[in-house]
Amino acid sequence: MLSLRAINQYYGNQHTLWNVDLDLPPGVCTGIVGLPGMGKTTLMNCIAGLLPIASGTMVWHEAGASPFPLLSGGSEARTGPGIGYVSQDRRIFSQLTVEENLHIARRAKGETSGSMNSDIFEFFPELYPLRQRRASGISDDLQYQLALANALVTRPRLLILDEPSRGPDPLLTARLAMLLARLTRELGLSVLLAEQQLGLIRRVAERFCLLWRGRSVAQGHVSELNDPLIEHWMGTASPAG
Numbered sequence: 620m621l622s623l624r625a626i627n628q629y630y631g632n633q634h635t636l637w638n639v640d641l642d643l644p645p646g647v648c649t650g651i652v653g654l655p656g657m658g659k660t661t662l663m664n665c666i667a668g669l670l671p672i673a674s675g676t677m678v679w680h681e682a683g684a685s686p687f688p689l690l691s692g693g694s695e696a697r698t699g700p701g702i703g704y705v706s707q708d709r710r711i712f713s714q715l716t717v718e719e720n721l722h723i724a725r726r727a728k729g730e731t732s733g734s735m736n737s738d739i740f741e742f743f744p745e746l747y748p749l750r751q752r753r754a755s756g757i758s759d760d761l762q763y764q765l766a767l768a769n770a771l772v773t774r775p776r777l778l779i780l781d782e783p784s785r786g787p788d789p790l791l792t793a794r795l796a797m798l799l800a801r802l803t804r805e806l807g808l809s810v811l812l813a814e815q816q817l818g819l820i821r822r823v824a825e826r827f828c829l830l831w832r833g834r835s836v837a838q839g840h841v842s843e844l845n846d847p848l849i850e851h852w853m854g855t856a857s858p859a860g
């Protein structure tokens with residue numbers, strides 16, 4: 620489990636994350652919700668090691684192992700427990716083949732063994748016959764699957780997905796829900812998903828964290844993400860407090 624405590628982050632003088640606490644248990648998908656500009660991507664980038672944190676703690680707990688603090692460096696330090704990240708722009712190499720993309724993803728995480736890990740195709744069977752195809756020549760949906768496969772090929776313990784529904788042909792609700800259910804249930808993966816589409820959050824997430832102006836203002840089981848709460852923090856009216 621990853622435990623965040625009192626995380627603060629600044630862009631220059633702009634205080635962007637304010638004392639954020641969050642636990643990401645194994646086998647659970649947690650949805651980060653909030654209006655645009657509330658800090659979802661910033662929080663994910665901090666967890667992934669792509670942005671520095673001003674203060675707070677971020678500790679990985681694994682059964683039978685010593686707690687592993689994640690704050691000692693940039694993204695390299697996050698490779699200990701293993702974090703896979705699919706950003707809004709997906710980051711695949713479009714001129715390379717599907718197989719070459721997976722190979723580079725493994726090398727980028729320091730895995731040098733020559734054989735391709737075929738297990739990944741169990742989760743993405745549609746990519747298997749396309750192994751030698753250039754990524755630019757496959758559909759948007761399959762490109763998103765490839766970005767997911769790249770993030771998962773080194774078997775991370777935490778998967779972070781930033782706004783998967785933003786793509787032009789999104790791998791949407793039903794398929795993403797099925798995939799995340801398998802990843803959490805079969806692999807015990809922790810999943811953190813930022814998303815403005817509440818329908819997707821309700822379908823795939825078990826827990827939620829609602830951000831408002833960089834503060835975690837509500838957390839709980841996704842069944843508690845009810846209309847009054849959403850209206851209060853994501854409606855047109857300005858919330859009090």
Ligand SMILES: Nc1ncnc2c1ncn2[C@@H]1O[C@H](COP(=O)(O)OP(=O)(O)OP(=O)(O)O)[C@@H](O)[C@H]1O
Pocket residue numbers: 630633635653654655656657658659660661662815
């Ligand atoms: N690189 C940056 N430099 C300065 N300010 C930034 C930077 N990136 C984001 N911000 C600001 O930080 C705040 C949080 O932005 P962030 O992108 O994390 O929000 P978000 O909830 O992910 O929004 P969206 O849903 O639009 O992606 C916003 O006020 C944004 O303008």
